[in-house]
Amino acid sequence: MKKQLVTAAVCLSALLLAACGSKSSSKSVGSTKSISLMQNAELLSLDTSNHADLTQWNVLENSMEGLYRANRHNNPSPAMATAVVKPTDHGKTYTFHLRKNAKWSNGDALVAQDFVGAWRRSVSPTARSGYNYIFSGIKNADAITAGKKSPKTLGVKAVNKHTLQVQLDHPMPYFNKMMVLPAFFPQNQKAVQKFGKAYGTKSQDMDYNGAFQVTGWNGTNDNWTLKRNHYYYDPSAIKLQQIKMSVVKDPNTAHNLFTQGKLDDATISGVTAKGLQKNKDLVHVRKAGTYYVRLNLRNGRPLNNQKMRQALSLVVDRQKLTKDVLSDGSKPAYTYTSKDLTKDPTTGKDFATETTPKLKYNVAKAKQLWQQGMKEAHLSGTVKLQLNGDDQTVTKNVAQLLQSEVQQSLPKVKVAINSLPAKGFQDREAAGKFDMEQTLWLADFADPISFMGILESTNPQDYGKYKDAQFDKLFKQAGGTNANNPKKYWADLRAAQERLNQTMPVLPLYQMVESHLVNPHLKGVLHHPVGEDDYTRAYLTK
Numbered sequence: 001m002k003k004q005l006v007t008a009a010v011c012l013s014a015l016l017l018a019a020c021g022s023k024s025s026s027k028s029v030g031s032t033k034s035i036s037l038m039q040n041a042e043l044l045s046l047d048t049s050n051h052a053d054l055t056q057w058n059v060l061e062n063s064m065e066g067l068y069r070a071n072r073h074n075n076p077s078p079a080m081a082t083a084v085v086k087p088t089d090h091g092k093t094y095t096f097h098l099r100k101n102a103k104w105s106n107g108d109a110l111v112a113q114d115f116v117g118a119w120r121r122s123v124s125p126t127a128r129s130g131y132n133y134i135f136s137g138i139k140n141a142d143a144i145t146a147g148k149k150s151p152k153t154l155g156v157k158a159v160n161k162h163t164l165q166v167q168l169d170h171p172m173p174y175f176n177k178m179m180v181l182p183a184f185f186p187q188n189q190k191a192v193q194k195f196g197k198a199y200g201t202k203s204q205d206m207d208y209n210g211a212f213q214v215t216g217w218n219g220t221n222d223n224w225t226l227k228r229n230h231y232y233y234d235p236s237a238i239k240l241q242q243i244k245m246s247v248v249k250d251p252n253t254a255h256n257l258f259t260q261g262k263l264d265d266a267t268i269s270g271v272t273a274k275g276l277q278k279n280k281d282l283v284h285v286r287k288a289g290t291y292y293v294r295l296n297l298r299n300g301r302p303l304n305n306q307k308m309r310q311a312l313s314l315v316v317d318r319q320k321l322t323k324d325v326l327s328d329g330s331k332p333a334y335t336y337t338s339k340d341l342t343k344d345p346t347t348g349k350d351f352a353t354e355t356t357p358k359l360k361y362n363v364a365k366a367k368q369l370w371q372q373g374m375k376e377a378h379l380s381g382t383v384k385l386q387l388n389g390d391d392q393t394v395t396k397n398v399a400q401l402l403q404s405e406v407q408q409s410l411p412k413v414k415v416a417i418n419s420l421p422a423k424g425f426q427d428r429e430a431a432g433k434f435d436m437e438q439t440l441w442l443a444d445f446a447d448p449i450s451f452m453g454i455l456e457s458t459n460p461q462d463y464g465k466y467k468d469a470q471f472d473k474l475f476k477q478a479g480g481t482n483a484n485n486p487k488k489y490w491a492d493l494r495a496a497q498e499r500l501n502q503t504m505p506v507l508p509l510y511q512m513v514e515s516h517l518v519n520p521h522l523k524g525v526l527h528h529p530v531g532e533d534d535y536t537r538a539y540l541t542k
Helices: 015-020 054-061 112-123 143-145 189-198 251-259 268-273 306-314 318-326 363-376 395-408 422-431 447-455 469-479 486-503
Strands: 034-039 069-070 076-078 093-097 154-158 165-166 212-216 223-228 241-248 265-268 282-295 383-390 412-422 436-442 506-518
Touching: 034 265, 069 223, 112 143, 112 154, 112 189, 154 383, 223 383, 241 306, 241 395, 251 265, 251 268, 251 506, 265 268, 268 318, 268 395, 306 363, 306 486, 306 506, 318 395, 318 506, 363 395, 383 395, 383 422, 395 412, 395 436, 422 436, 447 469, 447 486, 469 486
Parallel strands: 034 241, 383 412, 383 436
Antiparallel strands: 069 076, 093 165, 154 165, 212 223, 223 241, 265 506, 282 436, 282 506
């Protein structure tokens, strides 16, 4: 899942901040039935067929449910489906029996056709979420996305009102893990028809089947409320009446709101986090996500040259970045696939660890590669690179370090930083108007193929236009002919990551570790290393 970057702010002085951090939170709770949370970026849509980012998915994680939800052990557990099913037909058919008491927030019964219609709508080549690729492997999905077949031919059907059947082109051993993703959530087909193009553009322009329903979002405002859905099938599990959410981009502001009792969970980073590392309310939440720089490989762009891309990676001092700029517990990343995502079962080793390149930081080697690359690309003058990022403070701070290290270490290069609001950033990304851009990939499910997918050349989220025949072949083998052969499957994935290390379409920077200030009375939150955090079963002890 692509995400707008977590923010950091520079306080008036680190000394003052450290003094603030030494004080305990004076948090007082006005109600045990309501909590207040923050998001780091604007909510742009609630329609999973036409948009996808982490703010949206964080909201939907707590207001919608798919066939499964992730439990405290991060494994799929029954949600709209009554059980976690085992496939038949040699791993190619999944038959889900839906809860007969599942309803939408308007009282409509949830039926199998709500999944069928949602998936057809999302896999369509006209869907604008960038996530139609995630349906690849379901029968005919690739042909549908390519515009060669109708969405009605997708391998999903309503056997009856409460039975959903999915047919795959080939076995997918990770398919059950994928079913917790918001991309696979149902959509009330009556609501889709009723609201048309307006579906999901405001909180009232759709229905919700989760524990809460979104209210008070008009499509542009920065605060909204999730109120309890009284039609939810398991009311006894839900303790809260409402969850208030607001956009807070500045971590110092988040810290202040937390100490004032206005936030129950505040995300902090940078100087703010550094000064609060000993705060008794600080919680580190480790995520299987990698912050990285996407490079533009389009013809005519300087970074179409592989050696120049390799040079950029070798001048980035990731230890300095995580220690001096972030200071929030984040760890250097040297592979696109994050550490702690999963172990390679054929070797017993962490996948990212076993595929980490030997050469990580070497300025002398970088200069040599840069000069060779410029010669190959027939570049003689100053190479001008545009580094895009969102307008949050941490993004700007990281950009300044990258700008400094590249310009000081490599000859004949100038980096211009371009900080943009979320929508402007996404528009330029989709249009390919960048040389480098800061972004994040948070694993959708606990398998390296979740990372690899968006770099496959036909993927709609391949915004840097990486097209490598060897990588594509390895990716397709892993997800296709070798999917049911663990030895070959993991060998393909290792080779794919090593190919990324060599061709360098992205520059891994650091692994995602979130610093949260958490109300000590807040319990029951499920922080998932893969996917979004679940507050639906949360409660306050006083």
